[in-house]
Amino acid sequence: MLEIKEIWKTFHAGTVNEKQALRGISLTLEDGDFCTVIGGNGAGKSTMLNAVAGTFPVDAGTISIGGTDVTRLPEFKRAKFIGRVFQDPMMGTAPTMQIVENLALAARRGQPRGLKWGLSKAEKDRYQALLHGLDLGLEDRLTSKVGLLSGGQRQALTLLMASLQKPKLLLLDEHTAALDPKTAAKVLELSDRIVAENHLTTMMVTHNMKDAIAHGNRLIMLYNGRIVIDVSGEEKKKLTVPQLLELFSKVSGSDEADDKLLLS
């Protein structure tokens, strides 16, 4: 479903701030794969996701989604294939627009937008039912501005929006990192449900090793812009946090064994 071949990205090339963020990453996800992505700060996790989403062009390599080469497509055209939830709850929704209007915008992702009415009565009923399923009380606040919602409510709404027009690929970029633990758990549970119900191919970046092990059928770890650990299937199911840490220090050749990674 997703095929990344040898992508490279350097930021601020030729300056003192030069940063090789991606150094030849290759990754293939099969249809329905749920891959969790971990790594320390600056390892390139978010950069990899943004490269796939098209936030910036890559320096080298190719990216294809569902057989379509998207390497040269601008972000808004790739959106046809991709559903996204960002780390910052403010990023994924339009705060000055109503809840139903946000959903209606998302339902038209990847389709030409013309002079048809932007929100039909039938849609409203459908959204109300879907919001009811979130169990956050949003079904009674259809016309509330999204800016009035809490971070957790927004992330839940963004997840729903990402799945309305079934994407070929769902990108979750530390989407629970800005939430309190209880809300984070709830949003994560919802993510699992939406991924399973829609059989979505998913990449989820997380800082939390336990979450990375508990969710999905594949786990990759990034270090210095490279994939250094890649486990899947039975091997991943049996994985524990200490094993993962040990694996990491072996591959990275250091045992700074990153408390940061473990704790954050």
Next chain:
Amino acid sequence: MLDFINALPGAVSQGLIWGIMAIGVYITYQILDIADLTVDGSFCTGAAVFVVLFTGGTNLWMALLASVAAGSLAGLVTGLLHTFCGIPAILAGILTQLSLWSVNMAIMGMKATVAINVTTPEMLDKLLVSLRFVKDVSNGSRPFYRHPIFVVGLFTIGVILVLYWFFGTELGCSLRATGSNQNMARAQGINTNFCKVLGLMLSNALVALSGALLAQYNSASEINMGRGAIVIGLAAVIIGDVVFSKLFRNFGLKLLAVSIGAILYYIVIQAVLAMGLNANYLKLLSAAVVAVFLSIPYWKGKYTHAKIKPAAVNGGANHA
């Protein structure tokens, strides 16, 4: 005082005409979140194109259409400078505005003023609005429906209806999303650059329409007539918001509030003039009023503690 009351119908008429421009400013400033300074130039462009074509014998409606098209072209230039060339929106607007001064002079045949000859009754009769109609209606020599308030009022209602429809369509919604959150808009597959250019074109088309109407009202187009238009537009948007934000929630009514804001602005100006202020101080006064109103939300945020938001309705999402 009598002077002031006698001047009221004129002030309301002018306010309505500028109100159409202010609605254009509302599109960029409130919906797209861009401060577009093109309007100071495109206002006169609308007036110049109309007057030159109309006095040259073109049909009034065709001349009006041409001035609207010219305005949207000005918006297109600003839009391309901003999106395609990556120039910050404010600077792009300033560049277009500056260049429009030359363009407007060229349109008007390198004259600073082009007048519509209204000494002949036939010519005057053809106009949609004119300063003279205000008096003519009040002394009964013209029917009420020729009063500028009535005619421009109809234009305003027409503009509001069209915009209400447009911003409810899929395309209109994508413009609103672009102004609300560009990241979100792009993630939903919206071409934000296209939306910005389209919004700027739409806005400046309305500004030019307003300019063409004012040129008829004053029976002349003048090179400096748009100077400070953006400030008048912002004043109208802000006054409308301050007075009606609690009352008007509907989008159409919000646009109406902008138009009423422009009328209030002109009534205040008229009152200040009646009190004997030198008209040359008006621009200073306008700028000061807008500056104060723009500062209020900032001060509010800085010096008062935000109220704690009520906890989320059931579910664990308590943290904003």
